[in-house]
Amino acid sequence: MEAITSFGVLTTKLFKGVPSKEHLRSNSNTHVRRSHISWGRGFSISNVINNTRPIMSCNALESESTDEPIVFDPKNNIAEPPPEWKDWEERKRQEELDSNGGIAIRRRPATGPPLHYVGPFEFRLQNKGNTPRNILEEIVWNKEKEVTKIKERKPLVSLKKGLPSAPPARDFIGALRARAEETGMPALIAEVKKASPSRGVIQPNFDPVKIAQAYEKGGAACISVLTDSKYFQGSFENLQAIRDAGIECPLLCKEFIIDAWQLYHARSKGADAVLLIAGILPDRDIKYMSKICKVLQMAALVEVHNVTELDRVLGIDGIELIGINNRSLETFDVDIKNTEHLLKGDRGQRIRDKDILVVGESGMFTPDDIAFVQRVGVRAVLVGESLVKQDDPAAGIARLFGQDIAIRSKVKTMVA
Numbered sequence: 001m002e003a004i005t006s007f008g009v010l011t012t013k014l015f016k017g018v019p020s021k022e023h024l025r026s027n028s029n030t031h032v033r034r035s036h037i038s039w040g041r042g043f044s045i046s047n048v049i050n051n052t053r054p055i056m057s058c059n060a061l062e063s064e065s066t067d068e069p070i071v072f073d074p075k076n077n078i079a080e081p082p083p084e085w086k087d088w089e090e091r092k093r094q095e096e097l098d099s100n101g102g103i104a105i106r107r108r109p110a111t112g113p114p115l116h117y118v119g120p121f122e123f124r125l126q127n128k129g130n131t132p133r134n135i136l137e138e139i140v141w142n143k144e145k146e147v148t149k150i151k152e153r154k155p156l157v158s159l160k161k162g163l164p165s166a167p168p169a170r171d172f173i174g175a176l177r178a179r180a181e182e183t184g185m186p187a188l189i190a191e192v193k194k195a196s197p198s199r200g201v202i203q204p205n206f207d208p209v210k211i212a213q214a215y216e217k218g219g220a221a222c223i224s225v226l227t228d229s230k231y232f233q234g235s236f237e238n239l240q241a242i243r244d245a246g247i248e249c250p251l252l253c254k255e256f257i258i259d260a261w262q263l264y265h266a267r268s269k270g271a272d273a274v275l276l277i278a279g280i281l282p283d284r285d286i287k288y289m290s291k292i293c294k295v296l297q298m299a300a301l302v303e304v305h306n307v308t309e310l311d312r313v314l315g316i317d318g319i320e321l322i323g324i325n326n327r328s329l330e331t332f333d334v335d336i337k338n339t340e341h342l343l344k345g346d347r348g349q350r351i352r353d354k355d356i357l358v359v360g361e362s363g364m365f366t367p368d369d370i371a372f373v374q375r376v377g378v379r380a381v382l383v384g385e386s387l388v389k390q391d392d393p394a395a396g397i398a399r400l401f402g403q404d405i406a407i408r409s410k411v412k413t414m415v416a
Ligand SMILES: O=P(O)(O)OC[C@@H](O)[C@@H](O)c1c[nH]c2ccccc12
Pocket: 191, 193, 254, 255, 303, 325, 361, 362, 363, 364, 382, 383, 384, 385, 386
């Protein structure tokens, strides 16, 4: 690791006790003096090793200063930090959340860490503040650039002018409620997704219209279409093509929305609903954007991943549809028990009192998974991978639910 000093470039190895990446890797039994490391913004030893946390300084943690050695695990070089460090990291994380409107990622690249002074030296790690800390941050920073560019070509005024000729918005939430009631099972939002950052290419023979038609035939109530191209190989052309092909299921535009301009853009391409991710949007944006959605007659699926985000969203008036993502967009860890965890106790009660429809999202592969999330309170599921990778997605739906939900819904409709 290099540091810029007033005398040129110095390596951090020169500073007593600060481990360089190479130093950590090559020393199976490295001793580091805690008093010489500052764990900036949730910084940990593994971040040093993986070089994932950009901000590092040589300030001492005064109050915790001790010469007690920290011994790194010889096999994977990862030290188990003492509990007070974890508390400190947690406190920092909470402070960061508070100052960031409740969101854990930095919405724009930081300008870089401040200069530090050690004796006569002035130094800073080279531009590390401009490195995204996780994939979600990277996606969002790219999205900011992408949207800024398209907005120049297609300003909001011209987008708004084109809206009257957009295909009319259909009732996304109504379709979910009706289907859940009709089948007695969670309504299905089936996802058209070619690839993802966690799975790579999921379906190499990707024909978005054919897949959407199969989903509709198989009993999906709504369809989700990935439009992000860089990370998911999706597009707005896919969304438009599916709409133009006469699919009757309402369509969710699956996009990383960070700017209200994208709402108008999604509507102009035929979307009936959009995704608002609480992990990247502060409360004021969720409020403002969900109001715009109402004006545009689109549904807003507000996605949360943890209790902090769920509590924030439950504090916002007028939210009708909440998605609980079982996958962390920061680490990609998937656990369907997350849905149970978020819906238990008081929170579940508040959701029922407000008559909010809950969508269980990600990581569902079997009838047991569907039954599990239904039992804990979801009335719709959003499923991608397990369906899109099938050669026959309609049959895939029947396998996922353990029964043919298309036939059952048709029979019931005919009887009614
Ligand atoms: O493929 P899965 O595990 O069935 O997941 C679908 C969907 O939940 C997932 O694609 C998703 C949920 N929230 C997102 C936000 C952005 C991109 C993708 C997503």
